[in-house]
Amino acid sequence: MPGPVQTKDYYKILDVPREASTEDIKKAYRKFVRKFHPDANPGNREAEERFKEINEAYEVLSDPQKRAQYDQFGFVGDIPQGGSPFDGTSPFGDIFGDIFDSFFGGGGRRGRSSTAPRRGSDLEMELECTLEEAFSGAVREVSIPRWEGCKRCGGSGAEPGTSPETCPACGGRGQVEHVQRTPFGQFSSVTPCARCAGKGKIISSPCKSCSGSGVLRQSHRLDVRIPPGADTGLRLRITGEGEAGVNGGPPGDLYLLIRVREHPRFERDGDRLHTKVSVLFPQAALGCEIPIETLDGEEVLDIPPGSQPGETFRLRGKGMPRLRGKGRGDLVVHLSVEVPRDLTDRQRALLQALAQEMDVSVKENESFLDKLKSFFG
The missing domain is CATH 2.60.260.20 (Urease metallochaperone UreE, N-terminal domain)
Structure with a gap:
């Protein structure tokens, strides 16, 4: 399926010209990351969105292949290869589909089966480290809250000893086709099956651990390597450590956003x-x-x-x-x-001698008697 067409001006987001060098892009990225980092703007949703845009722009422009495709086509991802106006692969698919939806209840395009394998969602979280860890590199254990397959039922959602059954309403397809005759001809529409909620299976005895969902919210522990030279704003991608896939689909990826703490000396x-x-x-x-x-x-x-x-x-x-x-x-x-604040008499005398030798004027050291005379006029 084609990826989404991106219309954002990444060069404008990072405030760099299109001919900017990789180093110029990196400098602009660091500047904006420090300015719009969530820690520097707590509770500021606008800064949070800007921060996400900056990371998205840098991810494309810092990669030579992605940048070349972006410069040529204006987006990064799969290039659409034509297709019917009604099947979702054409830029006009949404327009024609909406028109037919309004007249014929969704007959213009066919829905996607929810029984098909789907990739799990990506996860993103922040990982804080010290300057020393960023200098020498370090291995850190992180705890990732994510959805994982239920171990009790093996992800099936059915109580052990039982198994999901094929939905009799849709025959396991997860979709139901409706045919409608209109003055313009005969149109068919495909909608998710109401009996099985588009899953193609029904569970008579749901798993007691996951209540039939097949997944549980778990805290997953993982050792992550911080590379030497890591800096604030660095995004580490860990393949396959995101959310679990659906219907046997592959898991998503985990993105760790590095933040290096300030150092008292450097x-x-x-x-x-x-x-x-x-x-x-x-x-x-x-x-x-x-x-x-x-x-x-x-x-x-x-x-x-x-x-x-x-x-x-x-x-x-x-x-x-x-x-x-x-x-x-x-x-x-x-x-x-x-410059020393308190001098001994000898130190003061030596400095006065130096001042005299260099022919520069300095304040003379008043004696206690001189101070008394000045006090009493």
């Missing part, structure tokens, strides 16, 4: 990490070597003489692993110079 920008370090004035003026914490151990950072506040230093290859590439990003260290 700020992330793609595969690059940023951190801050403070040194005292003599260290900045004369240069020094200081230890720097990274995600995989301690490194020594060389601060050259005369370093200024706000200056940055790059430790190459000490950032995050690249998810779909080789190597790692960099760690960018932002320097701040700490």
